[in-house]
Amino acid sequence: MSALSTAFDAGTSFDIGIDVGGTFTDVVLLGADGRIEVTKGLSTPDDQSVGAADAAAGLSLALGGVRSIVHGTTVATNAILERNGARLALVTTAGFRDVLELQRQERRNIWDLYIRKVEPLVPRHLRFEVTERTAASGAIIRPLDEDGLDGVIAALRAAKVEAVAVSFLNAYANPDNEIAAERRLRAALDCYIVRSSAIAPHFREYERTSTTTISGYVGPKVSRYLDRFTERFAERGFGGAISVMGSNGGVLPIELAGAHAATTCLSGPAGGVLATQRLAREKDLPNLISFDMGGTSTDVCLVAGCEAVVSTQFQIDGLPITLPMFAIETVSAGGGSIASLDVGRMLRVGPESAGSTPGPACYGRGGSLPTVTDALSVLGLLRPEFFLGGRMKLVPEAAEAAFRPLAAELGEPVEGVAAMVRHLANVKMANAVRLVSVREGHDPRDFALVAFGGAGPLHACAVAEEIGATHVVVPRFPGAFSAFGLLSANLRRDFVRAWPTRLSAVEDERLRRELADFRAAVAGEMTAIAKGRPLAWEVRADVRYVGQASELIVPVDDPAAASLGALAERFHELHRAKFGYDERDAEIEMMNLRLTGWIAVEAPPMPNLAPRSGGVVPVGRITSRLPGDATVAFAQRADLAPGDGFPGPAVIVEPTATTFVPRGWTMTVDPQGHLDLHRDNA
Numbered sequence: 001m002s003a004l005s006t007a008f009d010a011g012t013s014f015d016i017g018i019d020v021g022g023t024f025t026d027v028v029l030l031g032a033d034g035r036i037e038v039t040k041g042l043s044t045p046d047d048q049s050v051g052a053a054d055a056a057a058g059l060s061l062a063l064g065g066v067r068s069i070v071h072g073t074t075v076a077t078n079a080i081l082e083r084n085g086a087r088l089a090l091v092t093t094a095g096f097r098d099v100l101e102l103q104r105q106e107r108r109n110i111w112d113l114y115i116r117k118v119e120p121l122v123p124r125h126l127r128f129e130v131t132e133r134t135a136a137s138g139a140i141i142r143p144l145d146e147d148g149l150d151g152v153i154a155a156l157r158a159a160k161v162e163a164v165a166v167s168f169l170n171a172y173a174n175p176d177n178e179i180a181a182e183r184r185l186r187a188a189l190d191c192y193i194v195r196s197s198a199i200a201p202h203f204r205e206y207e208r209t210s211t212t213t214i215s216g217y218v219g220p221k222v223s224r225y226l227d228r229f230t231e232r233f234a235e236r237g238f239g240g241a242i243s244v245m246g247s248n249g250g251v252l253p254i255e256l257a258g259a260h261a262a263t264t265c266l267s268g269p270a271g272g273v274l275a276t277q278r279l280a281r282e283k284d285l286p287n288l289i290s291f292d293m294g295g296t297s298t299d300v301c302l303v304a305g306c307e308a309v310v311s312t313q314f315q316i317d318g319l320p321i322t323l324p325m326f327a328i329e330t331v332s333a334g335g336g337s338i339a340s341l342d343v344g345r346m347l348r349v350g351p352e353s354a355g356s357t358p359g360p361a362c363y364g365r366g367g368s369l370p371t372v373t374d375a376l377s378v379l380g381l382l383r384p385e386f387f388l389g390g391r392m393k394l395v396p397e398a399a400e401a402a403f404r405p406l407a408a409e410l411g412e413p414v415e416g417v418a419a420m421v422r423h424l425a426n427v428k429m430a431n432a433v434r435l436v437s438v439r440e441g442h443d444p445r446d447f448a449l450v451a452f453g454g455a456g457p458l459h460a461c462a463v464a465e466e467i468g469a470t471h472v473v474v475p476r477f478p479g480a481f482s483a484f485g486l487l488s489a490n491l492r493r494d495f496v497r498a499w500p501t502r503l504s505a506v507e508d509e510r511l512r513r514e515l516a517d518f519r520a521a522v523a524g525e526m527t528a529i530a531k532g533r534p535l536a537w538e539v540r541a542d543v544r545y546v547g548q549a550s551e552l553i554v555p556v557d558d559p560a561a562a563s564l565g566a567l568a569e570r571f572h573e574l575h576r577a578k579f580g581y582d583e584r585d586a587e588i589e590m591m592n593l594r595l596t597g598w599i600a601v602e603a604p605p606m607p608n609l610a611p612r613s614g615g616v617v618p619v620g621r622i623t624s625r626l627p628g629d630a631t632v633a634f635a636q637r638a639d640l641a642p643g644d645g646f647p648g649p650a651v652i653v654e655p656t657a658t659t660f661v662p663r664g665w666t667m668t669v670d671p672q673g674h675l676d677l678h679r680d681n682a
Helices: 048-056 075-081 146-159 176-188 205-235 254-264 267-282 372-378 396-410 414-440 456-467 478-486 508-530 564-579
Strands: 014-020 024-031 036-042 068-072 088-093 127-130 140-142 163-167 192-195 241-245 250-253 288-293 298-304 314-316 319-321 329-331 337-341 347-353 448-452 471-474 490-502 536-545 552-556 588-599 620-626 629-636 645-647 650-654 657-661 665-669 675-679
Touching (some): 014 267, 014 478, 024 048, 024 478, 036 478, 048 205, 068 267, 068 478, 075 254, 075 314, 088 146, 088 205, 163 205, 176 192, 192 205, 205 241, 205 254, 241 267, 250 254, 267 288, 267 448, 267 478, 288 414, 288 456, 298 414, 337 372, 337 396, 337 414, 347 414, 372 396, 372 414, 396 414, 414 456, 448 456, 448 478, 456 471, 478 657, 490 508, 508 588, 536 564, 552 564, 564 588, 629 645, 657 665, 657 675
Parallel strands (some): 068 241, 088 127, 088 163, 250 490, 288 448, 448 471, 629 650
Antiparallel strands (some): 024 036, 298 329, 337 347, 471 675, 490 588, 536 552, 536 588, 645 665, 665 675
């Protein structure tokens, strides 16, 4: 199904963005002249490359005429959540094999008396110790016991492991023992091998080991998947370059992505954040919150000053991962989230999801449990004849039937329970928005919500009301907005070097030398990726007050003229913004230096929407079962032109999504075709 098709000529280069979600796979074809085509298909969880290739086949341009593909995938994340990654072993310093088991003492819910620590990705019988020791200063206290490692290698062979993670104590300070072990393992074993000093060379033993094991756990599966993806598209005539989206907002060539598999853990959602950043610049709206609601979950991320917040303190299913990632908060509330009663007979939404198979009941594919999508169908917000551009017919009667048992248990009418489910989902998503804003020292009322994903525009205004926001933007092609964002991603690699130093103990020149040496050490890798294209660098430092347990990431504007005084001042400002105070007389220490190399990609702008040649806005009326609204306005987005507008309540349909404008809100169309929804009298 194409949302927009035009005649493509051979004189223009074209790129494709492919974003695989839990329910749908979205494909965007973008020409260098700004022409765009969107297609969408059901995802294939068993092998995402099948659904990706099938959806891309729906484009009007043959794949042989495409220059490049940028791909966002959930393979790594799914492997962790479903615990179906590689059979992984850990090789670590003698006495430290239980680091993954001990973890940290903090609990996410301090009132939970029955909390259980997350299960490590490596079972204890596959965690092996070798004799070696490196001091925190980097001095080698005891070299690697190679004979002992040979015994471990024999045990690894017998265990038939698919991957090995190497994480030695203090390897961030001196990786020599780890490198020696890696070489010996590679010479003896034919499997996927990663070491902590290459993946996460920083202090904090548990987090470093966790990040390394995540990389080893997902690496083989991601590598095999990317090989299948390449082969499947080659079979269909594609011969261009393929890049894979990373969770840091950059892409890597597909031949490198497999070796850095953990960087793809938030690959799909990152595309939507990138698109939101771009929208912030194009609309001159520096403060936005991306609101990406799909079939299985909702992802939100804060964009302040046109830049998304990046974090190195992230968890996936309770497992720490310290690679730089967009600070995306995910909540289990999507279109496929199942409504049910908990043990106290209270209504709840999620975390279980119907996914794409069988999907919500109204899909008519065998689903029988009530979902958020079914609730929207019951309330009349989803129009059966327009869903997915008319290619997929909804079955409203099936949605009604799915809700009847739940309504009977609650003693409420079906439409009343559907309205409750919609409201609970909205509250759940609003809480996620508060986490990325209020928790980071931002007032959500100062931000506009950018609603996308197949379900986002249906819920955005209600979520905005929950958090006090008064402006919602629904971009063009909202159901494929993440795929569109993939095409604006720069090639990017992040590097980290541990350098625990008190600012009072060094001078400016020492900092500049360290930064220059760091850049020289990684320049070769980035130069190889750049292949002659202009290369740019960004520098940051992890800084904290002495005695604190966590750091803030502080930008360093000009490495050649870096100043400790300027670094300290910037840290004070960031600390005050996030925590409400600073301590000007306190000692400051730097823990890590961070260097990002990137190669800019110039994405063509979104073309302006053609103005209306005449006539009035084509708005009709449809029936609704919303409380208080028996009928609502109805329009097809393709019929709208810049400057058009009308008040809610209204439903606006298009092939990739449906937008709901509630009573008390007004919609207008901007020159590029984005919908601006403003709360009345705000």
